[in-house]
Every structure is written in C-alpha cells, then in structure tokens.
Amino acid sequence: MTDHKADEAAIRVEGLHKSFGELEVLKGIDVTVRPGEVVCVIGPSGSGKSTLLRCVNLLEEPTAGTVALSGTELTDPDVDIDRVRRRIGMVFQSFNLFPHLSVLDNLTIAQRRVLGRGKDEAERIGRANLRRVGVSEKESAYPAQLSGGQQQRVAIARALSMDPELMLFDEPTSALDPELVGDVLAVMRRLADEGMTMMVVTHEMSFAREVADRVVFMDGGVIVEEGPPSRVIGDPQHQRTRTFLSRVLDPAAADVTEDSAPPGR
Amino acid sequence: MPMSRRQRTRTVRGVQYGVLALVVAAMAFGANWGEIRRAFFDLDVAQALFPDIITTALVNTVVYTLLGFGFGLALGLVLALMRLSSVPPYRWLATGYIEFFRGVPALLVFIALGFGVPIAFQVVINQYVTVMLALGLVGAAYMAETIRAGIQAVPKGQVEAARSLGMSQGRAMRSIVIPQAFRIVLPPLTNELILLTKDSSLVYLLGLSLGQYELAKFGRDALNENRSLTPILVAGLCYLIITLPLGHLVRRLEARTAKAR
Numbered sequence: 410m411t412d413h414k415a416d417e418a419a420i421r422v423e424g425l426h427k428s429f430g431e432l433e434v435l436k437g438i439d440v441t442v443r444p445g446e447v448v449c450v451i452g453p454s455g456s457g458k459s460t461l462l463r464c465v466n467l468l469e470e471p472t473a474g475t476v477a478l479s480g481t482e483l484t485d486p487d488v489d490i491d492r493v494r495r496r497i498g499m500v501f502q503s504f505n506l507f508p509h510l511s512v513l514d515n516l517t518i519a520q521r522r523v524l525g526r527g528k529d530e531a532e533r534i535g536r537a538n539l540r541r542v543g544v545s546e547k548e549s550a551y552p553a554q555l556s557g558g559q560q561q562r563v564a565i566a567r568a569l570s571m572d573p574e575l576m577l578f579d580e581p582t583s584a585l586d587p588e589l590v591g592d593v594l595a596v597m598r599r600l601a602d603e604g605m606t607m608m609v610v611t612h613e614m615s616f617a618r619e620v621a622d623r624v625v626f627m628d629g630g631v632i633v634e635e636g637p638p639s640r641v642i643g644d645p646q647h648q649r650t651r652t653f654l655s656r657v658l659d660p661a662a663a664d665v666t667e668d669s670a671p672p673g674r
Numbered sequence: 675m676p677m678s679r680r681q682r683t684r685t686v687r688g689v690q691y692g693v694l695a696l697v698v699a700a701m702a703f704g705a706n707w708g709e710i711r712r713a714f715f716d717l718d719v720a721q722a723l724f725p726d727i728i729t730t731a732l733v734n735t736v737v738y739t740l741l742g743f744g745f746g747l748a749l750g751l752v753l754a755l756m757r758l759s760s761v762p763p764y765r766w767l768a769t770g771y772i773e774f775f776r777g778v779p780a781l782l783v784f785i786a787l788g789f790g791v792p793i794a795f796q797v798v799i800n801q802y803v804t805v806m807l808a809l810g811l812v813g814a815a816y817m818a819e820t821i822r823a824g825i826q827a828v829p830k831g832q833v834e835a836a837r838s839l840g841m842s843q844g845r846a847m848r849s850i851v852i853p854q855a856f857r858i859v860l861p862p863l864t865n866e867l868i869l870l871t872k873d874s875s876l877v878y879l880l881g882l883s884l885g886q887y888e889l890a891k892f893g894r895d896a897l898n899e900n901r902s903l904t905p906i907l908v909a910g911l912c913y914l915i916i917t918l919p920l921g922h923l924v925r926r927l928e929a930r931t932a933k934a935r
Binding site: 466468491492494495497498499501503505506507508509518519522523524564567568571 | 832838
C-alpha cells in the first residue's frame with residue numbers, strides 16, 4: 410500500500426463538511442487513523458460522530474472535503490465505491506442482519522456475490538468467523554431467534570468474512586441490554602489486540618479508555634480535542650469535554666438547572 | 675331508570691338480531707321456492723355440465739389466471755422498480771401506466787387488445803398470448819403498487835448493510851430487498867390472484883372456441899341451452915373451489931407475517 414506516495418494512513422479525512430439541507434452536521438473535520446490503530450469517537454448525541462463514520466465509507470455523501478483509504482481517494486467521483494467498500498467492514502447500532510437468511514447465509518452472501526468465492530470456501534470462512542465471535546452453534550438459526558448480543562456478534566462476523574482492512578463501528582452496543590454489552594465489547598477488544606484498524610463511535614467510556622489508542626471528542630460538528638485516552642478522558646483540556654464526561658460517567662449527578670428555562674429570558 | 679352499560683349493550687344486540695330475523699323471514703316467505711328450485715337447482719341440468727365444466731372450463735380459468743398473473747407479476751415488478759427509480763422519465767412512465775390501467779375498466783382493455791392490436795399491427799396473436807397480455811396488463815398496474823409498498827417497507831438499514839459489504843445497488847436490490855419485499859406482500863399478492871381469477875371471466879370478449887371456454891362463458895352458454903340458471907350456480911361454486919383455498923392461504927400468510935414481527 411506504499412505505492413501511493415507513502416501515505417501511511419489507513420483513513421485520512423480532510424476538511425470534511427456534511428450538510429442535510431440547511432443543517433450543517435459536520436463543519437470541517439480532519440482526522441487520520443493509522444494502520445492497526447483503534448480510534449474511539451465520543452461526544453454528545455447530535456455531535457455528528459455517526460455521520461463522520463458514515464462518511465468514511467460513503468454511506469453519506471460528503472458535502473465537501475476528502476476521504477482517503479490507504480491513499481485511494483473515495484470522494485473521487487470516478488472511484489468504484491463498491492470495490493472500496495469491500496475493504497471496509499461496518500457494524501451498525503441496529504445490527505442490520507438480513508432477516509430472511511440464516512446466520513451462515515448472512516455471512517456467505519456477500520462473499521459469494523461480491524467476492525465471487527465458491528460456496529464451500531465462503532462457508533468455511535463464515536464458520537471460522539462465527540467461531541471467532543463465539544456463536545458458531547447458531548449457524549443455522551435465523552437472526553430473529555438470536556439475542557441482541559448474538560446478533561451484533563454475527564454482524565461483526567459478517568463484516569470480518571469479507572477480510573476488511575479496517576472496521577467501522579457505529580455505536581455497536583447502544584441497542585443492547587446492559588448484560589449483553591460485555592460479550593460484544595470482548596469481541597471488539599480481541600479484534601483490536603489482533604491488530605485490526607478500528608474506528609469506533611461509542612458511549613462505552615471504559616472501552617475507550619482501555620482499548621483505544623486515541624480518543625476523538627466531537628461536539629457541534631467539530632473535533633474539540635483528541636489524543637490518548639489518558640488525556641482526553643483522564644485529563645480533558647476543554648470545558649465541553651469535561652461537561653460531557655461528567656454527564657456520561659456520573660449521570661446521577663447531572664445538574665439540570667441550566668436547562669430549566671430561567672425566568673426573565 | 676337509566677340502563678347500565680351492560681343492559682344497553684344487550685338491548686341493542688337484541689334489536690339487531692330481531693331485524694336480521696325479520697329480513698330472513700320476509701325473504702323466506704316472499705320467495706317462490708318452487709321457481710327457485712326449478713331455476714337454480716335442476717339436477718339434470720347440473721349433471722349434464724360434468725365433466726366438461728371441470729376438465730375444460732375450470733382448467734381454462736386456472737390457466738388464463740396463471741398466465742395473466744405470471745406476466746402481471748413480472749411487469750408489476752419492473753413498474754415498481756421504475757417508480758422507485760432515481761431517473762425521472764422512468765418514474766413518469768410507470769406512474770402514467772399505473773394511473774391509466776387502474777382507471778380504465780378491464781373490459782375496455784380486453785376489447786382494445788383483442789381487436790385493436792390485430793387491426794393496428796396487422797398481426798394475428800395467439801389467443802392465450804392475448805389473454806396473458808390483457809389480464810397481465812391490468813393486473814400489473816395493481817401489483818406494481820403493492821410491490822412498491824413492499825420494497826419501501828424493507829428498512830433502510832438493510833440496503834446500508836448490503837452496500838457496506840460492497841454490494842452494488844442492483845445486487846442489494848436483488849439479493850436483499852426484493853426477497854424481503856415479496857415476503858411482506860405475499861398476502862396482498864394472493865388477493866390480487868383472487869381478483870384476477872374473477873377478471874378472467876372477461877376473456878369471453880375475445881371470442882373463444884369451445885375448447886377455450888372458461889367458467890363464466892361455459893355457464894352462460896349452458897344457461898342459454900337449458901333455459902335454467904343452474905349452470906350459473908354451478909359455475910359460481912367452481913370459482914369458489916379456486917378462491918376459497920386462496921383466501922384461506924391469505925389468512926395463514928398474514929398470521930405468519932404477524933408472528934414474524
């Protein structure tokens with residue numbers, strides 16, 4: 410991947426803007442993810458962090474700016490986006506498994522239809538990835554028969570079956586019952602240990618603190634601060650970061666006086 | 675003294691049953707039972723209808739319906755995809771087609787196709803092809819709207835998941851969206867099949883040879899021959915042989931869909 414003038418970044422986002430009609434959600438984002446790095450994106454809801462992630466594989470079309478993947482510019486209008494997307498695994502908050510297909514077929518359909526792998530090879534790779542996420546006994550079940558945690562792990566296995574260079578996670582545990590979150594995080598942690606390049610939008614601060622190489626805090630469509638978790642989470646420099654973290658880490662202590670419409674304004 | 679809610683419900687229900695009983699009694703006494711039996715339940719006439727009413731008429735009705743349904747389903751799918759297309763002329767064309775064929779009586783379509791097209795293009799079209807086209811053209815307009823609704827009922831996340839795995843728009847449509855859409859629209863599509871079964875009675879407009887008679891035409895011919903309405907009753911029962919199981923199927927499919935959600 411060094412033929413593109415030694416661009417070492419797995420993902421390089423530059424000057425990214427995204428508007429939905431009048432609403433400007435991303436107001437100039439620059440972020441780089443190096444190969445093997447785990448970057449967690451945190452921030453209040455509506456801060457644009459999910460939109461940023463969705464711009465990285467062009468599920469959302471950026472209004473301005475560039476996104477490059479190991480030197481390949483995705484935002485080039487002549488790029489074959491389907492080809493590029495094969496290299497990026499994506500995991501959604503709501504799993505988005507294909508309900509009409511069995512678990513194994515969920516893992517093989519894109520391998521066969523997109524990569525052109527044969528049935529046997531696709532199933533072998535699919536089973537290997539199911540073992541990797543610990544749901545191999547469910548290969549003939551349908552998604553509706555699985556718990557949320559199992560569904561999300563199958564979704565991760567589905568993305569991994571395409572042998573992606575990097576994985577995007579869009580709030581992968583937000584739709585899960587609290588007792589199921591751990592299983593999914595454990596799978597993601599192992600993936601990180603194996604050296605997978607990962608960009609993770611999450612509210613799980615303990616995961617960000619322990620697994621991330623770098624944490625990006627976003628608010629209002631801009632990156633407020635970024636750095637190692639020990640700094641951004643452990644010792645935030647900005648007031649907005651501190652306010653957000655205190656609300657997330659200790660929700661019971663939230664002070665609502667600011668929101669309760671002070672009289673005379 | 676004011677009635678309680680329970681008493682009121684009972685009184686209202688009692689009145690309803692009373693009215694119903696009165697209507698039934700009036701019809702029972704007012705009708706000429708002898709005439710009704712002669713006109714509708716002439717066993718000799720009924721017997722003479724068999725086995726042709728089954729081996730020819732019923733079979734033809736099923737064949738015509740399936741021909742029309744198959745063609746209509748294929749065309750309906752194309753129209754549905756056109757309606758959802760990002761290319762404006764496709765949308766206009768599909769919308770125009772659907773509005774036209776939904777708004778025009780099937781009877782006129784049959785006549786136009788059966789007589790107009792051969793004259794306009796100086797061609798002789800096979801009778802079965804004409805039937806397939808006529809029934810299918812009308813059915814496609816309704817099925818297109820049903821299928822479009824089904825495609826739109828598939829959550830957006832399904833396409834996003836498919837695209838993020840590298841599938842093209844068309845591949846995602848074929849492998850992910852359409853199979854799910856058809857599951858959703860299976861009950862209304864079966865209803866469409868029932869409607870087409872009855873619309874197939876219009877085939878007589880095309881002029882049929884004896885071997886091509888379907889149920890309605892067969893019944894009407896027998897009616898003229900025998901001066902008895904019995905063939906109409908028997909033909910009606912034959913339609914029910916087709917449509918009642920389909921109706922049952924619709925309810926089962928709907929129950930299955932309800933459970934899957």
